[in-house]
Amino acid sequence: MIRFEHVTKRYPDGTTAVDDLSFEVAEGELVTLVGPSGCGKTTTMKMVNRLIEPTEGRIFLDGDDISTLDPVALRRRIGYVIQQVGLFPHKTVLENTATVPHLLGHPRRKARERAAELLELVGLDPAVHGGRYPDQLSGGQRQRVGVARALAADPPVLLMDEPFGAVDPVVRDHLQSEFLRLQQQVRKTVLFVTHDIEEAVRLGDRIAVYGGGSPRGAGGGRIEQFDTPAAVLGAPATPYVADFVGSDRGLKRLSVTPIEPGDLEQPPVLRLDDPSSAATSRLRELDARWAVVLDGDGTLHGWVSADALAQAPDDQPVRDHARRMEAWLPLGASLKQAFSVMLQHDAGWIAVLDGEGAERFRGVLTPSRLHEALRRSIDADARGASRADVALETIPGA
Numbered sequence: 001m002i003r004f005e006h007v008t009k010r011y012p013d014g015t016t017a018v019d020d021l022s023f024e025v026a027e028g029e030l031v032t033l034v035g036p037s038g039c040g041k042t043t044t045m046k047m048v049n050r051l052i053e054p055t056e057g058r059i060f061l062d063g064d065d066i067s068t069l070d071p072v073a074l075r076r077r078i079g080y081v082i083q084q085v086g087l088f089p090h091k092t093v094l095e096n097t098a099t100v101p102h103l104l105g106h107p108r109r110k111a112r113e114r115a116a117e118l119l120e121l122v123g124l125d126p127a128v129h130g131g132r133y134p135d136q137l138s139g140g141q142r143q144r145v146g147v148a149r150a151l152a153a154d155p156p157v158l159l160m161d162e163p164f165g166a167v168d169p170v171v172r173d174h175l176q177s178e179f180l181r182l183q184q185q186v187r188k189t190v191l192f193v194t195h196d197i198e199e200a201v202r203l204g205d206r207i208a209v210y211g212g213g214s215p216r217g218a219g220g221g222r223i224e225q226f227d228t229p230a231a232v233l234g235a236p237a238t239p240y241v242a243d244f245v246g247s248d249r250g251l252k253r254l255s256v257t258p259i260e261p262g263d264l265e266q267p268p269v270l271r272l273d274d275p276s277s278a279a280t281s282r283l284r285e286l287d288a289r290w291a292v293v294l295d296g297d298g299t300l301h302g303w304v305s306a307d308a309l310a311q312a313p314d315d316q317p318v319r320d321h322a323r324r325m326e327a328w329l330p331l332g333a334s335l336k337q338a339f340s341v342m343l344q345h346d347a348g349w350i351a352v353l354d355g356e357g358a359e360r361f362r363g364v365l366t367p368s369r370l371h372e373a374l375r376r377s378i379d380a381d382a383r384g385a386s387r388a389d390v391a392l393e394t395i396p397g398a
């Protein structure tokens with residue numbers, strides 16, 4: 001979809017910002033460009049929508065050499081999101097989002113309908129936020145409007161330059177997971193610039209790690225490694241990349257390793273309407289101290305302790321003693337999210353449900369299973385095997 005062929009950019013003062021770059025981004029792929037300040041990420045990106053012209057080499061968009069295209073027509077095919085969102089301060093959120101469809105000739109009402117859909121898509125309620133002005137929004141909400149506006153013309157390509165750079169880490173984390181969810185729906189071809197390796201690893205299908213011009217690197221403007229997050233973390237191509245991803249790359253893998261069905265434990269499961277007496281005998285038989293409690297339709301209600309049930313009158317249903325469980329995640333969420341939810345709820349385990357809108361209970365993830373999943377994923381990469389095929393050796397406890 002986007003192809004760089006031997007692209008070099010030298011500024012008039014002699015700075016080589018991008019040096020003989022060749023790479024390709026497939027349709028629907030999200031590639032993150034990551035590297036230290038001044039390594040040429042923004043220059044790379046701005047050459048795609050012709051805000052900057054290359055000195056040498058060619059860039060193709062869907063097979064077209066972009067130097068032969070009219071820049072305005074080209075930019076219509078490309079959404080652009082930057083850190084300083086650049087919303088019109090005197091226009092409401094809905095008007096800001098409707099600007100592009102309106103410019104493209106959609107009638108006003110249609111443009112506004114489309115804008116409202118897009119706001120919902122990025123997690124804003126058009127009825128609540130649509131009528132506000134940009135300065136009545138939080139930083140994170142403004143970034144969401146920026147993303148909605150970039151999607152308004154439904155361009156096949158998105159360029160995003162540190163779009164979440166200006167918000168605090170908690171909001172950034174939210175925006176990243178929302179953006180991942182959104183990208184699964186819209187499947188745009190995305191070039192995403194960041195200087196944050198964790199963000200690059202979490203969002204990218206593949207990552208381009210730029211050299212920083214350090215003594216150990218190949219210099220600015222060149223890509224040192226272009227590969228999947230797992231490969232960049234698991235097998236850094238050069239000492240520079242190993243340095244850049246950091247010695248805690250095992251920990252960084254938490255954010256790229258999804259919870260899989262094989263990671264889960266299956267505790268005893270009770271239903272809300274089960275009588276306490278029967279439930280107690282079952283837990284005794286299994287020597288279990290607690291059980292997961294499900295609604296009649298198999299969705300998660302919470303949990304119940306064996307002690308609470310044992311003290312209940314026989315005919316009382318489990319419902320009267322069950323506690324709600326807020327610590328849950330869908331399958332496919334990252335191990336990092338799992339760890340964070342465990343800490344947030346001070347929970348010894350979290351419930352894992354089906355993803356994709358279904359809430360069916362699939363099992364629980366415990367700290368030791370989480371640790372195992374992480375070790376398996378690191379080993380699997382080192383051996384080029386799948387996670388399920390890795391047998392772990394463990395140092396025995398004292």
Ligand SMILES: Nc1ncnc2c1ncn2[C@@H]1O[C@H](COP(=O)(O)OP(=O)(O)OP(=O)(O)O)[C@@H](O)[C@H]1O
Nearest residue numbers: 011013015017036037038039040041042043044195
């Ligand atoms: N207009 C310009 N004239 C001269 N040099 C420039 C110009 N714009 C950028 N540069 C230089 O080109 C190099 C690459 O800049 P670029 O903005 O692409 O880096 P970056 O990786 O996006 O950095 P950051 O993360 O700080 O935004 C830097 O050394 C920068 O100083």
